[in-house]
Amino acid sequence: MTDLSRRRLLVGASGLAGLGLSGCDLLPEGPQRGGAYGISDWLTFRAQRWLMRHQPLVREFGPEMISAVFPTINTTDPDDPAYRRSKEAGFSDWRLPVKGLVERPTAFSLADLKAMPSRTQITLHACEQGWSAIAQWTGVPLAHVLAAAGMKPEARFVVIRTVDGWWDSYDLFDALHPQTILATGMNGGPLPVAHGAPVRLRVERQLGYKSLKYLASIEAVDRVDGLGQGRGSMVGELGFSWYAGI
Amino acid sequence: MAADEASSPGLHHPLWVRAAHWIVAASFVTLAVSGTAILLALPKLFWGETGANDAPAWITLPLPVDLEQTGWGRNLHFASAWIFATFGVGYLALALLGGRLWRRLWPDRDQVRLSHLAGEVRAHLSLRGDGAAATAPRYNALQKFAYLAVILLLAPAMLLTGLTMAPGVTAAVPELFTLFGGRQSARTLHFLSALGLVLFLGIHVWQVLANRPGLLLRRMILGRARRESAP
Numbered sequence: 186m187t188d189l190s191r192r193r194l195l196v197g198a199s200g201l202a203g204l205g206l207s208g209c210d211l212l213p214e215g216p217q218r219g220g221a222y223g224i225s226d227w228l229t230f231r232a233q234r235w236l237m238r239h240q241p242l243v244r245e246f247g248p249e250m251i252s253a254v255f256p257t258i259n260t261t262d263p264d265d266p267a268y269r270r271s272k273e274a275g276f277s278d279w280r281l282p283v284k285g286l287v288e289r290p291t292a293f294s295l296a297d298l299k300a301m302p303s304r305t306q307i308t309l310h311a312c313e314q315g316w317s318a319i320a321q322w323t324g325v326p327l328a329h330v331l332a333a334a335g336m337k338p339e340a341r342f343v344v345i346r347t348v349d350g351w352w353d354s355y356d357l358f359d360a361l362h363p364q365t366i367l368a369t370g371m372n373g374g375p376l377p378v379a380h381g382a383p384v385r386l387r388v389e390r391q392l393g394y395k396s397l398k399y400l401a402s403i404e405a406v407d408r409v410d411g412l413g414q415g416r417g418s419m420v421g422e423l424g425f426s427w428y429a430g431i
Numbered sequence: 432m433a434a435d436e437a438s439s440p441g442l443h444h445p446l447w448v449r450a451a452h453w454i455v456a457a458s459f460v461t462l463a464v465s466g467t468a469i470l471l472a473l474p475k476l477f478w479g480e481t482g483a484n485d486a487p488a489w490i491t492l493p494l495p496v497d498l499e500q501t502g503w504g505r506n507l508h509f510a511s512a513w514i515f516a517t518f519g520v521g522y523l524a525l526a527l528l529g530g531r532l533w534r535r536l537w538p539d540r541d542q543v544r545l546s547h548l549a550g551e552v553r554a555h556l557s558l559r560g561d562g563a564a565a566t567a568p569r570y571n572a573l574q575k576f577a578y579l580a581v582i583l584l585l586a587p588a589m590l591l592t593g594l595t596m597a598p599g600v601t602a603a604v605p606e607l608f609t610l611f612g613g614r615q616s617a618r619t620l621h622f623l624s625a626l627g628l629v630l631f632l633g634i635h636v637w638q639v640l641a642n643r644p645g646l647l648l649r650r651m652i653l654g655r656a657r658r659e660s661a662p
Contacts, residue, residue: 225510233599243602254486309480309614311598313501315473316483317614390602424502430599431509 215356216409216417216427226426233430234358242364243389246307251372252318255310257379260349263399268348276383281367285344285404288335295369295383301325301333304366312393313429322387323370328361331405340405344412345386348399353418354409354427355388355395364389367400392429394420441566441646442535443655451522452651456632458515461507463629468504471497476622480613489619512593519586526582535570536579542572560641574638577631585627592621 215230217223263269271279280292305323331343343360346352359365366387369376376382381398388395409417417427444452473484474494482488526532541547551573564571570578594600595607595617611617639647 221510222506225506225513228513229509229599233597233603236600236603239603241602241605243598244605244608250480252481252483252486254481254483256483256485311596311614313472313505314498315469315618316481318481318483318486390599392598424506426505426509430602431597 216354216415216421218416218421222426226428229426229431230428233428237358237390240358240362243308246309246319248307248321250319251307251321255318255320255380256312256316258312258314259351260399261379263348265348268399272378272382279383281384281400281403283330283334283403283405285406286337286340287331287405288337289333291334293330298325298330298367298384299369301329303370304363305370306364306366306387306389308364308387308389310393310396313425321370321372322366322368323373324366324368324384324387326363327365327367327386327403328363330367330403331360334405336405339407341407342405342409342417344404344406344409345397345400346402346404347397348401351397351419352413353395353397353420354406354412359388359390359395362388362390390430392431394425395429440568441650442568442570444651446654447525448522448531449651449654451518454518455515455522458511458518459628459632461511462515463625465504465507465511466625467494468500469508470622471495471504472501476619477615478612478619479615480608482615482618512590516590519590523582532579532582536575536582538572538575539569542575548572558641560638562643564638565643565646577634581628581631585624585631588620588624589628592617592624596621 217227271277276295279295281294281298282290282292284290303323303325305321307319307321309317309319311317327343331340340357342354342356344352344354355365364387367384368381368387369384371377371380376385381400384400385398386396386400406412409415413419414422416422418425421427470492471494474492474496475482475484475488476490476492477486478489523532526536551571555573564574591607592611594604595611596614601607601614607617608614611620
């Protein structure tokens with residue numbers, strides 16, 4: 186495990202200032218539901234955001250801690266004709282559109298993403314089912330991609346959709362965090378198909394269900410309550426919390 | 432007041448203790464039920480940081496695997512946890528600051544003598560409540576040990592091991608991982624503490640039923656009941 190003082194690093198200059206944002210802009214209310222569970226969600230969200238007010242990094246491990254067993258759940262090979270064709274072509278024709286509240290809507294190729302500054306982190310993945318595993322992830326920080334597309338100041342959330350029909354949203358507090366990356370590599374090699382090739386998201390301060398696989402598009406928006414049933418995510422519509430820091 | 436005390440010997444409970452008792456008890460029951468629902472997704476326990484279905488487990492619990500209970504289980508678990516933590520911490524703060532924990536729950540010097548403890552153990556092993564405990568002027572030593580274990584050890588362990596499983600909390604307080612030896616160790620200790628609390632609950636209810644349940648329940652609900660009869 187690396188030095189815990191790493192967690193004291195702030196998002197600081199590179200991520201936030203580059204997007205012209207101050208800390209206050211990072212805390213809009215997320216999507217909410219009514220009733221007792223809505224209150225409980227709100228308490229958890231606010232309490233955790235207060236705990237993380239200095240934008241800590243999660244622990245990172247040494248390579249000796251990488252797990253021999255890293256489960257793959259839900260989709261492990263998308264049954265989508267376009268995806269299958271792209272997979273056979275080694276994802277050479279694959280594109281990741283970044284759109285919405287951005288100055289320069291862009292469709293990035295895998296090569297574009299790999300040419301960007303990358304971060305490699307060995308972190309603990311915790312699933313809401315109870316299992317946990319450690320892996321090394323390599324990829325460009327989402328903050329860099331959003332800055333490259335020129336995210337507009339009025340953007341407050343980032344909506345991500347996947348090849349297999351999942352979608353989720355993230356406020357800028359997490360979207361711009363330095364450990365939030367678009368992973369194209371795992372454990373030193375290319376990202377395997379079962380783990381979300383060609384690109385998956387890593388959101389290290391929330392449970393695994395926020396780290397979507399098989400990314401299809403990224404969209405910057407100012408609000409998410411008009412999407413779907415207004416729960417902010419696909420799993421939100423299945424009864425799970427939008428915020429998964431617990 | 433003095434007349435009430437004289438007419439109904441035994442220990443009474445002020446309103447804040449009664450309220451905390453029932454609210455924490457109710458939230459513990461929903462925590463245990465929803466916790467079991469969450470556990471069914473992976474009824475195996477591990478030590479260290481990592482653990483998964485295909486990784487070697489410390490214990491495989493004799494429970495059915497069911498991935499469909501996680502959603503409602505998590506919702507109910509965290510809503511209940513907020514209630515459990517709020518009223519549990521509130522009770523502990525008042526009991527510590529007001530001295531109640533020391534006065535009522537800390538064993539007296541004569542109670543911790545080996546001969547006395549041996550007598551208590553023998554009395555408990557006879558498995559016969561005679562109702563005397565309900566009107567005793569103080570709790571017996573085993574009872575005090577049990578309450579202290581719940582209040583100072585098991586309940587705080589539940590809360591802290593639970594928080595260790597929250598990635599948003601450990602991002603800010605990674606020392607929790609160090610304290611418990613990793614996320615899966617925290618999960619295992621969370622289960623073992625819960626088992627301890629369920630065991631306590633079972634014995635606690637049984638002891639009430641064996642020792643004048645009507646009187647004890649009335650006192651924990653109504654406090655110093657006016658029409659309470661002398662034993």
